[in-house]
Amino acid sequence: MxxxxxxxxxxxxxxxxxxxxxxxxxxxxxxxxxxxxxxxxxxxxxxxxxxxxxxxxxxxxxxxxxxxxxxxxxxxxxxxxxxxxxxxxxxxxxxxxxxxxxxxxxxxxxxxxxxxxxxxxxxxxxxxxxxxxxxxxxxxxxxxxxxxxxxxxxxCRRASLKQEFGAYTIRPKILKALPEFLTPFPRMRKHPFPFRGRTASPDRIKELQERIAGRTSDEVGGLKSGEDASIQHLRNFLRRRFDNYSQDRNNPCRNGQSGLSPYLHFGQLSAQRVALEVADSAAPKLSRDAFLEELIIRRELSDNFCFYNPNYDSFDGFPAWARKTLHEHRGDKRQYHYSLKQFEQATTHDDLWNAAQSEMVITGKMHGYMRMYWAKKILEWTGSPEEALQNAIYLNDKYSLDGRDPNGYAGIAWSVGGVHDRAWGERPIFGKIRYMSYNGCKSKFNVKAYIEKVNRL
Ligand SMILES: Cc1cc2nc3c(=O)[nH]c(=O)nc-3n(C[C@H](O)[C@H](O)[C@H](O)COP(=O)(O)OP(=O)(O)OC[C@H]3O[C@@H](n4cnc5c(N)ncnc54)[C@H](O)[C@@H]3O)c2cc1C
Incomplete structure (x- = not known):
């Protein structure tokens, strides 16, 4: 045997x-x-x-x-x-x-x-x-x-034995170990020793789906759930959009990202399968490299952060320099100050921020570039960094299909608390945390077109 x-x-x-x-x-x-x-x-x-x-x-x-x-x-x-x-x-x-x-x-x-x-x-x-x-x-x-x-x-335990400072410290460790782990998968085989008892049938799951998930069990943002759908989605992306990933991924007006994060979050799709198919693709090297940096280095860095930092979702989890600078700017005057409800209802003075929040609520996914702007503005328009962190986590976990994920905790901690980042020029509220502005977005993409795109949803 x-x-x-x-x-x-x-x-x-x-x-x-x-x-x-x-x-x-x-x-x-x-x-x-x-x-x-x-x-x-x-x-x-x-x-x-x-x-x-x-x-x-x-x-x-x-x-x-x-x-x-x-x-x-x-x-x-x-x-x-x-x-x-x-x-x-x-x-x-x-x-x-x-x-x-x-x-x-x-x-x-x-x-x-x-x-x-x-x-x-x-x-x-x-x-x-x-x-x-x-x-x-x-x-x-x-x-x-x-x-x-x-x-x-x-x-995660093999990639590193401690919390890493950033992509630059985990990257060499992962790249060194990759040939050993990025191997083809064996197939699951028909199991020859059947179980004789009774178990949950698909009908019971359907009944639960109707009871727990209620009316919203229809696809959010048109994304079909499941293992088969995830593979279809991956192959469509690789065939139709992957060539331009390196140019388009940071432009919220374009459909340049893969859209795979909900599948990866629920584990309906294996990141290793994605990496194997990307390695086989004939897309330009720039796109393959940029994508694998996100899929492997950034994603696995997030697991490293949450695994080794027990405070991954609180102020105490920020690096010492970030806690110090945010403390020093606690008392700074906020020009705008919004409640969680105002954020949730997308009723701030900023049409770009409101569009990003609405995109997340309507489609279950906010564009990756907008996520950074969105979280940083919550820091700017909230009474304290602790409250900003909690608001951002609450909204992201509630509305994003890929929420409640190490990537979310790391992404928010990066935006609000300088995790995996470095100190930048000092300014009000943010201290030395990297700042993002409306005008900065305007210089990177067509802000008006993005807002109109969201309004049409
Ligand atoms: C404030 C904030 C909140 C975020 N919340 C989440 C979240 O809840 N869930 C989530 O999966 N990602 C989160 N991210 C990370 C990133 O924005 C998303 O993974 C990405 O936008 C998902 O879209 P995609 O699958 O089309 O990405 P693609 O660009 O196509 O990337 C492919 C995959 O690489 C990984 N990846 C891409 N960017 C990052 C990144 N910056 N960090 C870690 N992994 C990355 C993801 O697994 C993604 O699915 C957040 C980032 C920020 C700044």
Whole structure:
């Protein structure tokens, strides 16, 4: 049996055991959290390999937590559609899928016990709440508990052992390790040891989708959810728009970015798959390099920030120079001062800012360039940097399909608190934090055309 099935290509450095329990007989359970896909998923591949080794069924479990980091109905709608597809694909491979409702510590240990599970596998996520879930579950189980980094190309723990200062310090480490980790994926195989119990059917997921996600379960911003749709989206981008990525990506009037972030955030698409297809593309080198810098270096730098900085979403997480300069400018007069409600309703004096906020609310995604301007203006028009940070996180997490992501916490901390950036010339409110202005935007792109584009949405 081993000779046939154990052609495992998982690099062991992707994997850690979160407890010291010994392997047991019984179904292997993959607790899917961040990587909500069947294909190209190292955690799923490892779980299947474990199950093959002991000739046991494989069961994939998802714990649906009804309230999660300001996630709105739109996010649940997108996620549940993707999970319905996961459940169908798994079923065609002879793998069971179970959807449990409730906090993992309350629902998962009991479920594992009832099932007689032999081991538990999960995926990697640097966010505090997910780490807490795992710690709580780990304390209540007696079976081996493994975690595989299925999100980063170079596993977060391997890329660096500490919080990095910026892209310039993590880049050489990632580039050095990349050839070892940027390898092709093996396929998931039909599982020969079926699970005999009852599990969640796609109908039940549909019913939940209607109940939890309600009216907004229609596609937000026209983006179709799911693993198949994500691959289609990637291939369309590579075929039609990728050649011009290096010129167009920073122009909010153009459709120059890939639009892949919601798929990457929900793990419906593997960044490693994207990188492999980009490497095969015949697009100009400038576009390939610019895109891989964002997809690999910047994205994995965000995971590094959240993994090693427990204050990734608070003022204390900013570098010392940034905290000092923001403190020194706390008392500076604000020409405009808006409440969270005014921001949320896009009723500031600034038509460009309002357009960016509206773009996010209507489409579930704000253009990447506007995100920087948007967050910096929240700092400028709020009573304190702490309040600005919380407002920006709240709005981003609530309205962006790709929100509640390390990229969001790092991007906001960059804009408001100089994380991964350097000190710039000193000015009111911002101190030495990099500033952005309306006129600066005007010199980079056609501000009026962008506002009109959003108004037409
Ligand atoms: C204030 C602020 C908030 C942000 N919030 C989020 C968020 O909630 N979720 C999110 O995924 N990204 C966030 N970003 C980062 C970036 O703006 C988005 O990843 C990007 O705009 C997503 O669009 P795209 O997929 O079309 O990007 P593309 O330009 O096509 O890039 C491809 C992929 O590379 C990665 N990437 C691109 N830019 C960055 C970046 N600056 N940092 C890290 N990874 C990057 C993303 O995974 C993206 O999907 C934020 C940035 C700022 C300044």
């Amino acid at each position: 081993e000779g046939i099935f154990l052609i495992m290509t998982l690099n062991e450095e992707r994997l850690i055991q979160l407890n010291t329990a010994e392997v047991r007989q019984g179904p292997v359970v993959y607790w899917m959290i961040r990587d909500q896909r069947v294909k190209d998923n190292w955690a799923m591949l490892f779980a299947q390999e474990q199950a093959m080794r002991i000739k046991s069924p494989l069961v994939v479990v998802f714990c649906l937590v009804p309230s999660f980091l300001s996630a709105a109905e739109r996010n649940y709608g997108f996620m549940l559609k993707g999970l319905a597809e996961v459940s169908r694909t798994l079923s065609s491979l002879g793998i069971a899928f179970e959807l449990l409702e409730g906090a993992p510590r309350k629902v998962l240990p009991g479920y594992l016990k009832k099932l007689g599970a032999g081991s538990l596998v999960t995926d990697f996520d640097p966010l505090r709440i997910k780490r807490q879930w795992k710690e709580e579950v780990s304390k209540s189980i007696v079976i081996p508990f493994y975690e595989a980094d299925a999100h980063n190309i170079v596993p």
